[in-house]
Amino acid sequence: MSTTAIVVLGSTGSIGVQTLEVVRAHPGRFRVLALAGGSNVDLLEVQAREFKPEVVAVGRPERGRALAGSLSDTGIRVVSGPAGLEAAAALPAAELVVGGISGIAGLRPLLAALGAGKRVALANKEPLVAAGALVTAWAQEHGGELIPVDSELSAIFQCLKGEDRAHLARIFLTASGGPFARLTKEQLARVTPEQALEHPTWRMGRKVTIDSATLMNKGFEVFETRWLFGVEWDRIRILVHHQSIIHSMVEFVDGSCVAQLGLPDMRFPIQYALFYPERAANDLPRLDLAERRQLTFDAPDLERFPCLRLAFEAGRLGQTYPAALNAADEIAVEAFLDRRIGFMDIPRVIEQTLSAHDPLEGSTLEQLEEVDDAARRSAAAVIAQT
């Protein structure tokens, strides 16, 4: 079996750490060419010493200098800042780039990788939310390829394998409903960051865990679905499924549905993306439906979880509304984690930011970054008035 040279963007985050677990579980199968992280240089150093990449990239320049010092005995090249991340993402020898950066910060490295014609195993949702049309057009233009890592998107990808896309009728994105699926609006208003960070089934980063609790994460997956599979908004449905066993389902024009199932463990879809189109054996636990006994389903409640409605609205409005949605969400989640606003203020801040948004028709990278900046300021102003 051949060795695949990989770059792990966001190696110190949840996706990055689990990617390296998969790499570790398949000795000789992957060669880690580069690791890139934002600021956690202690973990980056540990990872660098274990995986011996050629390059380590650090998002924050001052941290990069510190890491260069501590890795000076290794011969590993340390690069830093946005240019460093982009250089790591586009390394000529890289065959697969794992996009595990959190937030819109992943956009430019993603474009760098796709621009160099790389296959990207993408976990980072925000670039597809804020700049889905741009990213997919860019990939097509430069021969870059996107393989989803998110369990739901990986599920859809697997369900569509070998099928003619013209036969696709609808996509049912499943949603665990988050930790607060059964709370009333009044109870939701009193939710604390600690409660929101305890997701019942998935282990993930802080931002995505809060997004899961508000269902904005599911809204973001609607964007991923829209752009990765080229389906219109009306063909994407949300199906609440608390057990997170059916990871998503597609319906074909003949009424036949195909679903992908498995235990809720990110290592499955990460491994799938790393090995695609191969499938490799592993010793992760197996799904036993007879033991589970039941799977339940429900319609989403857009009244209690307005973020999902806002995501569909921004998607349908198009233009630069999705970029504003994404920026407002990052700011609102941060404010919630800092206890500056309540849980139900998250959708309120986003909705007010969207209402005030003055959309641009064009959407170059620069324009989208301007919108991102402006929407962040706008959201911050809404929060300041709270």
Added chain:
Amino acid sequence: MSTTAIVVLGSTGSIGVQTLEVVRAHPGRFRVLALAGGSNVDLLEVQAREFKPEVVAVGRPERGRALAGSLSDTGIRVVSGPAGLEAAAALPAAELVVGGISGIAGLRPLLAALGAGKRVALANKEPLVAAGALVTAWAQEHGGELIPVDSELSAIFQCLKGEDRAHLARIFLTASGGPFARLTKEQLARVTPEQALEHPTWRMGRKVTIDSATLMNKGFEVFETRWLFGVEWDRIRILVHHQSIIHSMVEFVDGSCVAQLGLPDMRFPIQYALFYPERAANDLPRLDLAERRQLTFDAPDLERFPCLRLAFEAGRLGQTYPAALNAADEIAVEAFLDRRIGFMDIPRVIEQTLSAHDPLEGSTLEQLEEVDDAARRSAAAVIAQT
């Protein structure tokens, strides 16, 4: 869209009637070249007048003469007897043969179709139970192709589409559990033919409905799975799933599972087989999981449903045991429908027939037909002693 010339074997049975419903729902898409039935010449005449085939084949010669008379104004050629069925199955212009004959009677027509290099949409399980190795080797030798029609097998076929068979780990055949899933052994012993013929979810012929109630039908599907997908017995698992929404599921070596789902209506898998590899729109009702609310799963109970155990045992024993299993089942089900034996006598008759079976190593068609005859006599003798 081009027109496919089809032959419908068993056109007056449940599969045949539903096949013609699908044909009727897609005008211009199929041309019915031949219809073949066993003895229901009244329905054959009605079907012949509607679909205007070139040939009608009737299993029973004396019925064939009657039908030839009543169709004398149409110019339709009527053929009869086993040779007539085989000729219809191998018509040179036929592009697709639907194998909807019930029981082992379908074996020779199936071999005729496969021997002529036809694609066969196969619903008829018994030939694969009694002669799986023979049928699949014959298909391979003559360029014949088997597309499953059974909902569970169609599900597996759909789940494996685009996948490398080497990545397949296990197949989970789902079983509704039949109408008596919750009865005790004592209650099962008192079940009447009328009760057994009322299947909760599927509308099917009499033989297969009783086989569904004993779970022998699921056992037969284990054989279909074994031979259509080339998987060993140990990789085939039965999963009781009362709602019959998940039609079956495959597990790959990486722990990822793919399932096919839909409403329990045979027109879906029949249409899939007729159109394969296309998928065609239809106005059959759609699955709505949010409305269903829950799917349940359970392990099969081999104590109350010994037929399933007997099927696996005969499969693992190999040689001519499967042919004996199949013959004994046909005789036992007939005796149950005629009220000569009780419901729990069905597995007893089969088990005693298998115990007395003297297996042959070889398995030519003639040998298998001898075994079939002998096992029928043996089963009848067991019944006579009851």
